Amino acid sequence: MVSIKDIAKHAGVSISTVSYALNGNPKVTEETSKRILAVAKELNYVPNAAARTLKKRETRIIGAFLTTFEGAFYGELLQGMKEEMNKHGYDLVICSGTQSHRMLPEGMLDGAIILDRLFSDKELLLHANRGHKLVVLDRKLKHDNIVQVLLDNKAGATFAMEYLLRRGHKKLYAVSGPEGSFDSVQRLAAARQTVERGGPGIRYEELPGNFDKASGAAAARRIIAEYDGPVGVFCLNDEMAIGMYHALKGTPFRIGEHVHVVGFDHIDIADYVQPRLATIDYSERRWGAVAAEQLIKLIEGGSSAEHERIYVSLVEGDSVGRANG
Amino acid sequence: MVSIKDIAKHAGVSISTVSYALNGNPKVTEETSKRILAVAKELNYVPNAAARTLKKRETRIIGAFLTTFEGAFYGELLQGMKEEMNKHGYDLVICSGTQSHRMLPEGMLDGAIILDRLFSDKELLLHANRGHKLVVLDRKLKHDNIVQVLLDNKAGATFAMEYLLRRGHKKLYAVSGPEGSFDSVQRLAAARQTVERGGPGIRYEELPGNFDKASGAAAARRIIAEYDGPVGVFCLNDEMAIGMYHALKGTPFRIGEHVHVVGFDHIDIADYVQPRLATIDYSERRWGAVAAEQLIKLIEGGSSAEHERIYVSLVEGDSVGRANG
DNA sequence: TTGTAAGCGTTATCAA
């Protein structure tokens, strides 16, 4: 491995001069600098990250933590983060699994964006207390070193339920997400509230779900088992809605005719299924970019970072028809 | 920040003893060790990654490089890698973009898995020459520090084309991937070879594509413009096949009746479209696990790592019918 | 303008 020491030797200067030259410090003459840079290039010099980090206490790397790489990989979200980070000279790496949590306290990351229920609130607060900067996308958490950038779940769930009500549906279901999910809790609460405000004569039931296709299919089977007329179903994410499509295939029940479905997330496949799935849309890319932006503010400490909300909108689809045919 | 120096002070021992104790070195007494560990816990000590790396020249972190985060296509692959790496005490981070390439030469990674055309062969060979260990999933490259773990594209493309021929199709198309794509080149070559061996009376044409939905749709439009009877189409990936479904919607042409389509990759959506898409399947998870396994072998140097091939199989689907109705 | 030297937090060698 070639170090600044080697460059110094070859160029006949001291290591500090080399360091200055490499970092573009104007103290060193144009001439010496040129010579040093040339030698560096010739020797194929690459700085050592560990040494630089040890000294400067920063890596210019941000970690985004996901629960798993599987399923919806949040492609656009991550791309949004990455582009924003790169603009500011940071690199983004994606991590998953408790084993990788060590990277934060060990100082390999300048900050982290959390979308991962495997991090407990307690653990995050611990890190924040140690001075690590965090953005959370999956919970509310109050700390000077943490900012939240959250989806407007309340608005989304309200749009979805109001859409079903507007179409005349009187028997409604909500299919929930997994136990610990923040999104699920928020969406469910808003759905419930919308029903309560929807006036009398509305039947409403909540079915357990898990944000995956299988649980959507299971919910569909429950719904048709007790079917006594058109129903409106708010699946708390699209994945489950797709599972519902699957389960109804080969039964006499039709989506958009007997079972009227709204999802959440506007995943790719929602536009390709028949009938097209009504869903709640938002810009993943923007979500990522905003999260990145706030984290950088937090790290660089200039203007104070602020909690942000990501707005959502309803995408109508043929998966929801009128209650009376 | 609390360092081993602080622990040493509090425990009344030297820093070397602390280091030994923390690393479970049996030289130090059970008793002293216990005391030191207790102090470490009390002070909330966390080792500093940069310092350790500087000294030991290893991070126990592997990077997987993707061209982009978009498209949910590599989830299982990454999960397969991660699980295998974790088993061996390594962490996996996912990186994207040329900016992040620095992590490899700067020594922040013990090795890398490459699925990213933004890395040129030249660049990879440079890294390999410097002693960095690499696994490539998207090209052939010969070097002692590089092993290939490649999809069996040749078998897959052959299966796809033979399937169309077996169903009696005489007019065939292949829709290719983007220029530089290794997968595209390999699949196309195998498709061509299969046609040549398929006997006389077969018309075959190659259409340009880009592995995305839009280019699949464009190919579909070209095909129906010159339509004169049932055609068999091998889309070099599923994404383009889905684009073809989309383009044919609202035309008199039906998939599986006029236009018979086979894809490649067996993405999720392939099972959900109507009619179900015939495609080439393989275990992404296994692909990732094998790549990880080979990289670790390469890094740890014990048994010699070897180039590997990932096997594929045909999944039949209603998107392909017989040529004569 | 350039050089000297201290120090970042570890590990590891050698002495005690």
Next chain:
DNA sequence: TTGATAACGCTTACAA
């Protein structure tokens, strides 16, 4: 069994 110390490669006062 424990301690003193050099070294890893780099940045950065401070001195020359």
